[in-house]
Structures are given as structure tokens and as C-alpha cells.
Amino acid sequence: MAMTKLENLINPEVMGDIISAELPKAIKFSPVAKIDTTLEGRAGNTITVPKYEYIGDAEDVAEGVAMGTVVLTATSQQATVKKVGKAVQLTDESVLSGLGNPIDEAISQLKKSIASKIDNDILEALKGGDLQVGTGTANFSVKLVSDALDAFEDEGLDERKFLFVNPKHLGVLRASDEFNRASDLGDKVLMTGAVGMIYGCEVIPTRKIEAEEGVYNLILAKEGAVAIYLKKDVEVESDRDILSKTTTLSADEHYVAVLHDNSKVCRIVCK
Numbered sequence: 001m002a003m004t005k006l007e008n009l010i011n012p013e014v015m016g017d018i019i020s021a022e023l024p025k026a027i028k029f030s031p032v033a034k035i036d037t038t039l040e041g042r043a044g045n046t047i048t049v050p051k052y053e054y055i056g057d058a059e060d061v062a063e064g065v066a067m068g069t070v071v072l073t074a075t076s077q078q079a080t081v082k083k084v085g086k087a088v089q090l091t092d093e094s095v096l097s098g099l100g101n102p103i104d105e106a107i108s109q110l111k112k113s114i115a116s117k118i119d120n121d122i123l124e125a126l127k128g129g130d131l132q133v134g135t136g137t138a139n140f141s142v143k144l145v146s147d148a149l150d151a152f153e154d155e156g157l158d159e160r161k162f163l164f165v166n167p168k169h170l171g172v173l174r175a176s177d178e179f180n181r182a183s184d185l186g187d188k189v190l191m192t193g194a195v196g197m198i199y200g201c202e203v204i205p206t207r208k209i210e211a212e213e214g215v216y217n218l219i220l221a222k223e224g225a226v227a228i229y230l231k232k233d234v235e236v237e238s239d240r241d242i243l244s245k246t247t248t249l250s251a252d253e254h255y256v257a258v259l260h261d262n263s264k265v266c267r268i269v270c271k
Contacts (some may be wrong), residue, residue: 085252
């Protein structure tokens, strides 16, 4: 007679695959972060990230005159991979006869936990950008969004831009004539979690943009502003306690998030 055992219900490898597949959608700041798997399968946990300075626009050159040269300069930063993880403990009773589906709930909670941590790290990387508009003394207005776009000093019409705001700022944006609701913009915008667009920027609300002593730091960023260097994808493991009759599930991921392109992020500082 076939018997259903606990190990048939909990498959860590399958759970790891599910979390890895669903994780990108759970990360709020994923639209501006590119994934780099350079470190996978390689020794070492440190990577040197170059930052090149723009050489300037091309110049007119007269016939027969040699072009002048400029120096290509770059700075670099070292980033060290870290491990993040979370664990939950399930009793046999909860798995076999508990209300709802504890296994699915464990998968969901582990995914949310890792996604939230990656979001925090991406946000910290974005805050390291040099570009800034506003001084923190004026109230938030849509003009500050326009000023932030001007700070990029490029046309960038083909680059997607994302404005991350605290939900408290949505009222100001929605009241603007420049605001377009997501329902009018198609599936591509809806996939990013944007609630609309303003000045060509997809607006994504997140409570991770918090007020600090009455000052908000909104983030305007382009695709590729941050890089996530992945050393090892999400791994789920289980461990059995035969005395308490419980199963512990742990999930971890090895990565580091760094500011990849300083010219692709601008902070908006306001009240």
C-alpha cells in the first residue's frame, strides 16, 4: 500500500526552484537592477567594478587637421559577496493536517523575506548616487521630477526610467495633468508594478522610501543603474528534528548589489 511520507510533501530542491523563478517579480527595485552571473562557479567572492567617466561630446574637425585626444578615466570599487538567509520551522501536525497549506506559505514567506532584503540592498546602492535635486526644505512637487530628468543631461528617450515614491506622494502625482494612469498604458507598464507614468517615468510606490525627520528621498533611476552580482542562486535545505518531530526549512542566496552606473540615478530630496 502506498504511503505518503513527510519527505514526499517537502522537496527543498523544488521549493528552491520555485523561489528562484518567482523572486524577480517580488523585488520592487528589479526594473533598475541587472543580474550578473560572472561569479557563479568561480573561486573568490570579491569583484572589482569599474566606473568610467564620460569623455565628452565629439567635436568638429577641420579637413587635414589632426584630432585631439582625451584621457579615458575610470574609478573602481570592490564589492564582496554576502550571504542572506531565513529559516522556518514546521511541525508534522501543521504540514499533515494544518489549516491552509503550510508548505506553500513557507515558500511564500521565504521568497518575500529574501526579496525584501535584496530590495533594501538595491535601495542603499541607489542612495549612493551623486546626482541630486532639491534640498529637503521644499515640499514635493512634480517640478522636482522634471528637474531630476534634466540632471541626467541626456536625451535618453529610448531608456526606461522609474520613479520610486512613498505612497504618500501618489496624491500629488495623480493630481498633476502630466500623470497617466497605468490602465491607460498597456501590459508592459503593469508588469513592473507601476501605477502610472509622469514625464515618461514609470511610477512605482514603495514604503521603503521612508521619511527621515520629515525629509523624503525619492529615487529616479534608469535601467541598469544597479548591478546584482550573483554567486549562487537561492538554495533551500531542510533538516529533521526527530525528537520534536519538526522540519526546519532554510533558504539562502549569495550576492552583492552595487551602484553600476552613477549617471543613471538621481535622488529627489524634499519634505
